[in-house]
Amino acid sequence: MSTPAGDYLSSGPRFAEGEVIERIESFRRRRPRLLDDHVTLAHGAGGKAAAALVDAVFMEAFRNPALEQLGDGAVLTLPSGERLAMSTDSFVVQPRRFPGGSIGELAVHGTCNDLAMAGAVPTWISAAFVIEEGFPIAELKDIVADMAAAAAQAGVQIVTGDTKVVPRGAADGLFVTTAGTGVIPPERTLSAQSVRAGDKVLLSGSMGDHGMAVMLARGDLALEADIRSDTACLSPLVELLMAAAPSTRWLRDATRGGVGTVCNELAQSCGLGVVLVEQRLPVRPVVNGACELLGIDPLYVANEGKFVAVVAPEEAEAALAALRSHPLGADAAEVGEIVTEPAETVVLRTGFGGTRIVDMLVGDPLPRIC
Known part of the structure; x- marks a missing residue:
């Protein structure tokens, strides 16, 4: 059974239920436009x-059915009927090495995760390097070694690539671009169109670790905290989830824009609403404290080893147990539910008993975190 919007919204202290619905409808109609x-x-x-x-x-320029899905990777069907996922990404993180990882590990993990979110088992990666003149060869070797180790651990091969060198000042040291492919098992279909009212929203672990680790590693802030990036290959965790909850509807890793933005993308894609419960959202105290000092909502801070999953209600308990059985999912939680109304909107039930709308990320509080 879906939960009526009134059950979530009537506790709001400022507006009557009808007025809240009207404000949400007006909010929902405001689509991002390029100005x-x-x-x-x-x-x-x-x-x-x-x-x-x-x-x-x-x-506008490239429109086609595969691209219009707007996933982190495209799902492609071969003439044989076999389905592949293909993804591409660029990595410009600064600093290039941070607590818990490096640009090399991030490049492999990010590519594998985009494929896993499409339901694919990552198989091959290509890597292209844009290198600034004067870049230390020793550092380049270290970054490439990080990539090799991450690929071996993820069970993927880096099979092709490209190298470009640009003059001093034309790039900030090193940029890495990857593309990846993976095979989707025949019985597996993940899409926003599969999401139904009453489905449960799971988060595979705590929010904000990567973004805050990179932010503090830059040294621009007078803050010190033991925060490490959560960068990791999520494919093993996805396979555990799919085995326990084969009817899983949709997956997305919560990278740029964080959980808040990912849930908004889901709501707009499936045409339903997402209700999150603030007290269920896992955030480590040290991360939450750093976010409070910087005035940043953890809902919008990037993760590189966490995903949002929408699962059938009858499989939610098994899905959560499967996630928690793996070290990468030890802090997994059921954080919300899919509802019919307010459609295409994300609502947060606060710890004070009220509600607020969670919009997509506005601005750029944490630039160059991946």
Whole structure:
């Protein structure tokens, strides 16, 4: 049974239920539009500005059925009937090495995770390097070694690549671009269109570790905290989930824009609402404290080893147990539910008994975190 919107919204202290619904309907109709004349850092943050850029520039030029799914990877069907997932990504994180990982590990993990979110088993990766003149060979070797180790652990091969060297000042040291492919098992279908009212929303672990680890590692802030990136290959965890909950509807790793933005993308894609429960959202105290000092909501902080899953209600308990059985999912939690109304909207039930709308990320509070 789906939960009526009134059950979630009537506790709000400021507006009557009908007025809240009317405000949500008005909010829902406001789609991101590209109003800028020049690209800004916000266009790379994964929030409203990024969505507007993709829609007005790239989707307008390249529109096709595979691209219109707007997933982190495309699902492609071969003439034989076999399905593949293909993904591409670029990595510009600064600093290149941070507590818990490096740009090399991130490049492999991020690519594998995009494929896993499409239901694929990652198999092959290509890697291209844009290197600034004067970049230390020793550091390059270390980063490539990190990539090799991460690929071996993930069970993928780096099978092709490219190298470009640009003059001093034309790039900030090193940028890495990857593409990956993987095979999707025949019986597996994941899509926002499969999501139904009453489905449960799971989060595979605590929010915000990667974004805050990178932010503090830059040394621009007078803060010190024991925060390590959560960068990891999520494919083994996805396979455990799919074995325990074969009717799983949808997956997405909560990278740029965090859990808040990912849930908004889900709501807009499936045409339903997402209700999150604030007290169930896992955040480590040290991460939450750092976010509070910086004035950043953990809901919007990037993760590189966590995903959001929508599962059938009858499989939620088994799915959660499977996630918690693996070290990468030890802090997994059921954090919300899919509802009929308010459609295409994310609502947070707060610890004080009220509710608030969770919009897509606006601006760019944490640039170059992946």
